[in-house]
Amino acid sequence: MQQADRDTDTDSAAYWENHYSRLDTRWGTKPNIVLKDLVTDLAPTPGAALDLGCGHGGDAIWLAAIGWDVTAVDVARTALDRVAEGARAAGVSDRVHPVRHDLARTFPEGEFGLVSASYFHTPVEIPRVQVLRRAAEAVAPDGLLVVVEHASAAPWSSHVGPDVRFPTAQESLDSLQLGEGWHTERCDAPRRTATGPQGQSASVTDNVIALRRTG
Ligand SMILES: C[S@@+](CC[C@H](N)C(=O)[O-])C[C@H]1O[C@@H](n2cnc3c(N)ncnc32)[C@H](O)[C@@H]1O
Numbered sequence: 164m165q166q167a168d169r170d171t172d173t174d175s176a177a178y179w180e181n182h183y184s185r186l187d188t189r190w191g192t193k194p195n196i197v198l199k200d201l202v203t204d205l206a207p208t209p210g211a212a213l214d215l216g217c218g219h220g221g222d223a224i225w226l227a228a229i230g231w232d233v234t235a236v237d238v239a240r241t242a243l244d245r246v247a248e249g250a251r252a253a254g255v256s257d258r259v260h261p262v263r264h265d266l267a268r269t270f271p272e273g274e275f276g277l278v279s280a281s282y283f284h285t286p287v288e289i290p291r292v293q294v295l296r297r298a299a300e301a302v303a304p305d306g307l308l309v310v311v312e313h314a315s316a317a318p319w320s321s322h323v324g325p326d327v328r329f330p331t332a333q334e335s336l337d338s339l340q341l342g343e344g345w346h347t348e349r350c351d352a353p354r355r356t357a358t359g360p361q362g363q364s365a366s367v368t369d370n371v372i373a374l375r376r377t378g
Contacts, residue, residue, distance in 0.1 A: 170240040173265045175287045179239035183219075187360070191218040192249055194225035195281045196355060197311045197369055202226070202277065205348050205373055206307045210276035215266060215298055216283040220246030220259070227255035231277065238265045266294045274303040281311045292338050299341055302376045307348070310335065314352050314368040319359040332370035344378025 171177040209230030214223045219242055223235035227250060235246050243261035250259035262271055267289040278298045283291065295310060302308045313320075314329045330338070332350045349371050357367045 170263075173238070173268065175238045175265050175267060175285060175289060176240075178285070178287050179237070180241055183239045183241040183245075186219075188219070188245055190360065191221050192224070192245075193221045195222055195311060197353070197371055198222050198279060198281055198309065199225065201309060201311075201349065201371065201373055202229075205375075206277050208276075210306075211273070211303075212277040212279065213271065213273075213275040213298070213301055215278070215280040215294070216285075217246060217261070218242050220249050220261070222279060222281055223259050223261075224249050224253050224255060226277070227258035228253060230258075232258045233260065234271055234273070234275070235259055235261045236264050236266065236271060237261070238263065266297075270294075270297050270301070273301065274306075275301055276303050276306040277309065278302050278306070279309040279311075281309075282313060283310070284313060295339055296341070299339065299345075299374070299376075302374075304376055304378075306376050308345075308372075308374045308376070310370070310372040312370045312372075314370045317357050317359060317367050318365050319361070319363065329368075330370070332372055335370050336372050336374075341374070344376060346375045346377050347373075348375050349373035 212226050212231040212233045214235045217223045217235035217237050223233045226233050246261045250256040332352050336350050352368050
């Protein structure tokens with residue numbers, strides 16, 4: 164199998180490779196503000212982190228810069244190459260490990276003090292809840308599972324029409340059916356000002372779920 168075939172071997176890979184091949188390389192290179200605040204408050208001691216659907220690596224590189232050893236996972240090789248490049252430029256390539264998985268099919272091995280899925284949304288049909296449940300299994304004792312997701316559509320979003328109903332944070336949390344052994348640190352829907360691809364801004368809502376493994 165040729166490298167190019169391998170990198171578009173699933174619908175997700177084909178979709179996201181195409182997406183990143185057209186995307187401005189600066190997009191998504193800054194950490195998500197919600198994750199930044201949350202880690203600062205709830206996971207101040209660095210360890211091993213897993214960033215699911217890392218995109219251009221804004222979160223992964225920021226986490227590495229504050230001392231985390233980050234496994235950065237994405238289905239798009241193009242994105243992962245840019246994460247590696249960004250990590251080199253930031254002087255943290257020894258703490259950022261870009262790994263390609265189609266998370267609907269395979270999942271990285273290991274246990275992590277922080278497992279984060281920031282805006283892990285895709286128009287491709289995938290068993291997202293199953294992936295997030297698998298993500299929960301990868302959280303070490305006392306570790307944190309963080310899911311930050313859109314709870315409203317930005318006006319520039321090409322994927323979501325204005326009539327789409329987003330789940331509430333509680334509905335998202337319930338859908339994970341994690342049962343005992345978790346303490347809910349955050350389950351809310353704060354608003355923030357988002358910046359679009361043309362530099363435009365709009366007020367949007369996120370669902371923020373942060374769960375600490377207690378059992
Ligand atoms: C909306 S972007 C979010 C990127 C980044 N986390 C951020 O906050 O800017 C969703 C990311 O998930 C990745 N992704 C989508 N489906 C995937 C899958 N099945 N396996 C692994 N990564 C996937 C995409 O390539 C993309 O980078």
